[in-house]
Amino acid sequence: MPQIRVDDVEKRFGEVQALSRVNLDVERNEFVSILGPSGCGKTTLLRIVAGLIPADGGTVYVDDEPVTAPRRNMTLVFQNFRLLPWQTVEDNVGYGVRLRGASKKEARQQVGPYIKMVGLEGFETAYPYQLSGGMQQRVGLARALAIDPQILLMDEPFGALDAQTREIMQEELLRIWNATHKTVAFVTHSIDEALVLSDRVLVMAARPGRIIETIAVPFDRPRDPAHLRAQPQFTELRMRMWELLRGPEQAEAASG
Amino acid sequence: MARADDPRVVWAVRIGFAVLVLIVWQAAAAWFGANFVASPGGMVTSAIALVRSGELLRYLLPTLGVLSAGFAIGVVVGVPAGLAIGRWQRLYWLSEGPINLFYTTPMAAVIPVILVILGFGASTKIFIVFVFVVFSVIINSAAGIRNVDGDLLELARSYGSSELSRWREILVPSALPFVLTGIRIGIGRALIGAVVAEFYAGIDGVGYLIIQYSNRFNVAAALVPVAVLVALGVGSTTLLKWLHRRLTPWADQAGTG
Secondary structure (H helix, E strand, C coil), X not given: CCCEEEEEEEEEECCEEEEEEEEEEECCCCEEEEECCCCCCHHHHHHHHHCCCCCCEEEEEECCEECCCCCCCEEEECCCCCCCCCCCHHHHHCHHHHHCCCCHHHHHHXXXXXXXXXXXXXXXXXXXXXXXXXXXXXXXXXXXXXXXXXEEEEECCCCCCCHHHHHHHHHHHHHXXXXXXXXXXXXXXXXXXXXXXXXXXXXXXXXXXXXXXXXXXXXXXXXXXXXXXXXXXXXXXXXHHHHHHCCHHHHHHHCC | CCCCCCHHHHHHHHHHHHHHHHHHHHHHHHHHCXXXXXXXXXXXXXXXXXXXXXXXXXHHHHHHHXXXXXXXXXXXXXXHHHXXXXXXXXXXXXXXXXXXXXXXXXXXXXXXXXXXXXXXXXXXXXXXXXXXXXXXXXXXXXXXXXXXXXXXXXXXXXXXCCHHHHHHXXXXXXXXXXXXXXXXXXXXXXXXXXXXXXXXXXXXXXXXXXXXXXXXXXXXXXXXXXHHHHHHHHHHHHHHHHHHHHHCHHHHXXXXX
């Protein structure tokens, strides 16, 4: 059975059909990207999967149970980091651990390996405002990993970072994924990012938001992004996704 | 960026201006006569006399008692009330109007009425100080909660947090700077409430001392307790600003969030 199953999910915001009959499966230990232009409902879809907002129709199943609220084995990484400004790096990383009943001190002891995993050793007692954007998202990632969830939901987690930092973070995520093999649903609007990271890419279109294509990414792991980008097959897939994203409706919408 | 502020220059400017004010003040007192303008020198002499005789302390102690009791109750009642009003929408709808009404009412105008109803004892004055303090504390505490970043509350929800943990991890630390600001505003209002209550009650306290000396045209002596009140207000406000910086080290730099 798939770990995440989205079954005929619909969502409206007033007059706008945000999601129209969306179906998808994510297998255990699979890395799936949801790729689409802005406004296609990909973030909405992820928020429904996370149990943050209800669907208007259809059902999301995680481990065969319908999702009605946030689940303990699933954590979300946000585009805008959402660190607690009044807490240090180690206490931010320990947030979920504390919510599961650990004291502040116990949580600090438990998060050590995760701080190391994201390369933030030596910054344990720094405050978020003292960190760069990339480092802040390392904290966000460590916080999500620290409760050892089976599923990571990532909502354009590197979207707020500059191009260089973004590529570094992609490599970090590949390395961490190789070590932990979480089930990942990763929302992005970057074709390159989706190809570098995923086993499978679901391409979405807007108005109404829907999945128009599923593309398997055939590259072996562990991956070296620089090497990957140089392969002809990478360029081919890139072109194909680009055509899908700018499909007939998009071209029509752009011309008014 | 502006040029670096050399603290020596900053203080030279401040002290220089203060000295200038004192010189002009002393000259004005000599020109108009001490009955109309108390000279700085005259005030120092009066202050020494008031301290030596024990009169200042005797009148100051009841004021301090009323102030600290009324202020403490105002904070202890105002902070939880404000936090609750900020968090629960229905409570907010219910209380917003009345609280703004009380906050904008010139409380000094109501003091005679309160004294007539409740009597002239210390507990009435404590109540008056409480009323002066509590609304600014409530309003600012509620604003602190309503100002909480919705994204952080959603983060909490996505981690399956309880309401209690939301208070501890997010709501209280986020509202803290607002709460401290409300308390700081409350200090100034507490001083006004205490002194005006003593003007009317006319039994003891520095307010009564000020009235007594003013009625005898001893301006210099009347201004001594005023100076004490100023020192008290500035001192506690400075202490609170320091506390603010200590408790919320992130707040100065985190402006852009």
